[in-house]
Amino acid sequence: MPEPALTRDVVVIGGGPAGLMAGIAAAQRGRSVAVFEREPESCIRFLLSGAGDAPVSNTGLDVSRFGGRHARFVSDAIAQLPLPALRDWFADHGLKLRNAEHYGHVVAPGGGTAVRDTLLGALEDAGAELYAGVTITRAEAVAGGFALVIDGEPVSANALVLATGPSPTGHALAHGLGHDVAPATPAHAALATDEPWLASVAGLWMDVRATLHAGNRALATREGSLLFQDGAVSGEVVFNLSGLAAGMRDLELELDFYPEQSQEDVAEWLYRALGGGTREFAPAALDRMLPQRLAEAFLRILGVKANARAMHLELKDRQGLLKLMTALRLSITGARDPETRFGGASVRQVDPRTFASRVTPGLYLAGEILDVQPDWGGFGAHFALASGQMAGRHA
Numbered sequence: 001m002p003e004p005a006l007t008r009d010v011v012v013i014g015g016g017p018a019g020l021m022a023g024i025a026a027a028q029r030g031r032s033v034a035v036f037e038r039e040p041e042s043c044i045r046f047l048l049s050g051a052g053d054a055p056v057s058n059t060g061l062d063v064s065r066f067g068g069r070h071a072r073f074v075s076d077a078i079a080q081l082p083l084p085a086l087r088d089w090f091a092d093h094g095l096k097l098r099n100a101e102h103y104g105h106v107v108a109p110g111g112g113t114a115v116r117d118t119l120l121g122a123l124e125d126a127g128a129e130l131y132a133g134v135t136i137t138r139a140e141a142v143a144g145g146f147a148l149v150i151d152g153e154p155v156s157a158n159a160l161v162l163a164t165g166p167s168p169t170g171h172a173l174a175h176g177l178g179h180d181v182a183p184a185t186p187a188h189a190a191l192a193t194d195e196p197w198l199a200s201v202a203g204l205w206m207d208v209r210a211t212l213h214a215g216n217r218a219l220a221t222r223e224g225s226l227l228f229q230d231g232a233v234s235g236e237v238v239f240n241l242s243g244l245a246a247g248m249r250d251l252e253l254e255l256d257f258y259p260e261q262s263q264e265d266v267a268e269w270l271y272r273a274l275g276g277g278t279r280e281f282a283p284a285a286l287d288r289m290l291p292q293r294l295a296e297a298f299l300r301i302l303g304v305k306a307n308a309r310a311m312h313l314e315l316k317d318r319q320g321l322l323k324l325m326t327a328l329r330l331s332i333t334g335a336r337d338p339e340t341r342f343g344g345a346s347v348r349q350v351d352p353r354t355f356a357s358r359v360t361p362g363l364y365l366a367g368e369i370l371d372v373q374p375d376w377g378g379f380g381a382h383f384a385l386a387s388g389q390m391a392g393r394h395a
């Protein structure tokens with residue numbers, strides 16, 4: 001074996017939020033650290049995540065926002081770096097995070113670029129080196145550490161942190177070092193539907209309770225905002241359910257437009273709005289309960305003419321409206337335009353207190369290379385930073 005061109009205590013593969021945080025934490029402990037990033041710039045994926053205002057975290061940060069079976073796994077990382085501690089960390093490095101107006105997003109003035117620059121500044125201050133534009137495809141566990149080949153040159157490290165996000169080369173590296181890797185499936189996606197009437201309400205936002213069903217089984221229920229599109233639904237609530245759609249058949253999305261009220265209350269309200277004696281046209285009578293376009297679409301679905309008087313609606317139409325307003329079913333044909341992918345290295349083979357591999361000594365895995373399933377809206381970024389910090393503290 002030729003002499004290594006570079007020897008470091010810790011080599012980090014991946015210069016996203018997880019990798020940079022791991023590099024910072026390890027270098028702050030006096031370790032010699034080199035971070036290798038495939039792209040000419042680091043944190044590219046993170047920068048894409050918010051059109052300039054990438055969320056770093058979320059005011060609703062809680063383990064329950066990480067897909068069921070992963071909640072326990074992320075709990076140590078979140079406990080070690082909860083939101084107030086993350087705010088303090090960035091404030092100590094000169095960046096004051098703020099709460100965005102919507103979705104509980106926690107963002108930085110200056111957007112994702114400011115976050116990235118702060119991480120890069122902290123990495124440099126800690127004395128770690130960053131090599132950009134370098135893809136690592138080979139890493140081998142050897143006695144006392146790891147042997148890597150970078151641009152044809154041998155590199156050695158005592159400890160190795162894999163923080164490649166959901167990249168296929170990262171998954172191959174993890175697999176080569178003994179880890180089970182679940183195939184990546186689309187997540188944070190719109191859900192496509194061939195209901196033709198959706199075109200008439202495209203662009204409309206609603207707050208809903210949504211339940212995704214596969215055949216007779218309810219997969220999960222979430223509340224939040226939903227956007228109607230031509231041929232699809234998207235928005236926070238759909239993104240958070242879409243990861244469950246992969247590989248499922250007979251999918252239906254059930255929507256309740258009154259998540260905070262019981263069906264009885266909505267029924268009473270509806271019957272009052274339609275009134276016994278009102279001569280208003282039905283869409284106008286529904287105006288207090290639904291946006292006009294949605295009311296018109298529902299009446300069309302029921303075969304009620306737009307010029308029907310509210311007082312003339314038959315009982316079956318009133319019952320039909322109640323059903324559409326509280327349990328509308330959309331048949332789902334698949335996921336569309338995914339923003340990310342779920343899958344990756346199995347969390348069962350990683351110690352959640354250190355992010356050390358349980359399979360290969362000296363190996364650490366952090367961020368979205370792991371098969372965790374964060375909700376949309378800054379939860380993944382927070383986990384990447386928290387797990388990166390823990391990996392760097394132990395590597």
Ligand SMILES: Cc1cc2nc3c(=O)[nH]c(=O)nc-3n(C[C@H](O)[C@H](O)[C@H](O)COP(=O)(O)OP(=O)(O)OC[C@H]3O[C@@H](n4cnc5c(N)ncnc54)[C@H](O)[C@@H]3O)c2cc1C
Pocket residue numbers: 013014015016017018019036037038039042043044045046047048049050055134135136137163164165166167169170188339340366367368369374375376377378379380381382384
């Ligand atoms: C459009 C979009 C929307 C998103 N929306 C949200 C959101 O709302 N909320 C949220 O929390 N998250 C969101 N994300 C995901 C968010 O970007 C991640 O949470 C975060 O970036 C994860 O950080 P990471 O460091 O684990 O992985 P990444 O950011 O993916 O970083 C990994 C880095 O490793 C590099 N790399 C990969 N393979 C190699 C290799 N072999 N050698 C060298 N370098 C390599 C990559 O170039 C990359 O820079 C979104 C992402 C996108 C693209």
